[in-house]
Structures are given as C-alpha cells and as structure tokens.
Amino acid sequence: MENQKKVFIIYHSGYGHTKVQAEAVLSGANSVDGVDAELIDAKEAAGNLDRIDQADAIIFGSPTYMGTISAEFKSFMDASSSKWMEQSWKNKIAGGFTNSSSQSGDKTGTLQALSVFAAQHGMIWVGLDLPPGNNSSQGSEENLNRMGASLGAMAQSLADQGPEITPPDADQKTAHYYGARVAQAALRWAA
Numbered sequence: 602m603e604n605q606k607k608v609f610i611i612y613h614s615g616y617g618h619t620k621v622q623a624e625a626v627l628s629g630a631n632s633v634d635g636v637d638a639e640l641i642d643a644k645e646a647a648g649n650l651d652r653i654d655q656a657d658a659i660i661f662g663s664p665t666y667m668g669t670i671s672a673e674f675k676s677f678m679d680a681s682s683s684k685w686m687e688q689s690w691k692n693k694i695a696g697g698f699t700n701s702s703s704q705s706g707d708k709t710g711t712l713q714a715l716s717v718f719a720a721q722h723g724m725i726w727v728g729l730d731l732p733p734g735n736n737s738s739q740g741s742e743e744n745l746n747r748m749g750a751s752l753g754a755m756a757q758s759l760a761d762q763g764p765e766i767t768p769p770d771a772d773q774k775t776a777h778y779y780g781a782r783v784a785q786a787a788l789r790w791a792a
C-alpha cells in the first residue's frame with residue numbers, strides 16, 4: 602500500500618520466550634491499517650543496518666539477563682553506533698519490551714537501557730499507557746499489564762516452562778496492545 606508505515610521489531614531471544622512476546626508485538630503492529638511490521642533478529646539487524654533506515658518505527662526487545670539487556674542485544678546496540686554517528690534514526694518512533702523469569706527480575710533495568718539507547722539515536726520513545734493490572738484485590742493474573750510497567754511492555758516466563766507454555770496469555774495480549782500503540786504513534790508522527 603502506498604504511504605504504508607514500516608515498523609521493525611528488532612529482538613533477541615536466547616531460549617524462545619522473548620520471541621513469543623516479539624511475535625505478539627508484531628501481530629499488534631500489523632493489526633493497524635496502513636502499517637507493515639516485520640520481525641528481525643538482533644544479529645541479523647546488526648549485519649543489515651542500512652535496511653533499518655527504512656523504518657518509521659523500531660521496537661526493541663530483549664530478555665532480561667542479569668538485570669539488563671542480553672549480551673547479544675548489546676552487540677546490536679554497539680553495531681548501531683555507525684547509525685548514531687549519522688543520526689540516521691533520528692525522529693523515528695521507538696519502543697521496547699522485555700521478558701524474564703522473575704516477577705520483577707529487574708526488568709525495569711532492561712527497559713531503561715532500551716529507552717536510553719533510543720534517546721541516543723534521537724528517537725521518540727512511546728511508553729505503555731495501560732493502567733497497571735493485578736495491583737488491587739480486584740485484580741488477577743489475567744489482567745493486561747499485570748507486570749505494572751509504564752516504560753514499555755513486560756512479560757514473565759516461569760523458569761521451568763518452555764516458550765510453548767509461557768509467557769502467558771495476559772502478557773502476550775499486553776505485547777499485542779503495545780505493538781499496536783507504537784504502530785499508531787508511527788502513523789500519527791509520520792503523517
């Protein structure tokens with residue numbers, strides 16, 4: 602479609618759980634009319650940085666490893682320094698998501714790293730506008746944004762369950778919602 606907005610979801614997933622979250626972000630972004638979204642593995646993105654220049658929005662996703670982004674995602678970030686020098690991604694819309702096994706797991710550290718990274722590139726960060734779920738006696742594990750994040754989308758995958766079981770439906774729906782939100786922001790910003 603002419604004038605379609607391009608959204609890239611650049612992610613790393615060591616064991617497949619963050620990939621499930623990334624796919625939910627993708628389906629949310631692609632649910633928005635006028636948006637074409639695509640998943641790219643962080644290693645592949647690092648080797649094809651010029652392709653990323655086409656994006657109207659980039660959503661970054663990493664598992665939380667040791668309280669921050671994974672080493673593999675950091676490799677992509679460091680590779681992108683050539684784009685930082687040209688400020689090629691300046692004024693593109695940005696967002697981020699993360700997944701870890703603990704309820705907190707220090708996931709905020711990962712979203713902070715991703716948002717600082719986006720700011721270094723001169724990008725426009727989009728937070729998660731969903732109210733926190735499961736934070737009152739009326740709440741449940743089924744609530745969207747049950748992790749209670751604002752900076753981006755969070756998911757929790759229990760450590761002894763595979764990606765065919767976890768992250769749970771509520772976290773996938775949260776990721777879907779967030780993908781749509783960032784895509785809508787791209788449409789408005791690049792109008």
Ligand SMILES: Cc1cc2nc3c(=O)[nH]c(=O)nc-3n(C[C@H](O)[C@H](O)[C@H](O)COP(=O)(O)O)c2cc1C
Nearest residue numbers: 614615616617618619664666667668701702703706
């Ligand atoms: C090296 C390493 C470090 C981890 N550090 C954390 C952590 O800081 N907090 C946490 O809650 N989970 C931590 N985990 C668990 C992962 O975040 C969790 O298993 C996640 O689902 C992995 O996502 P992936 O399957 O996409 O790699 C760690 C796992 C690994 C392998």
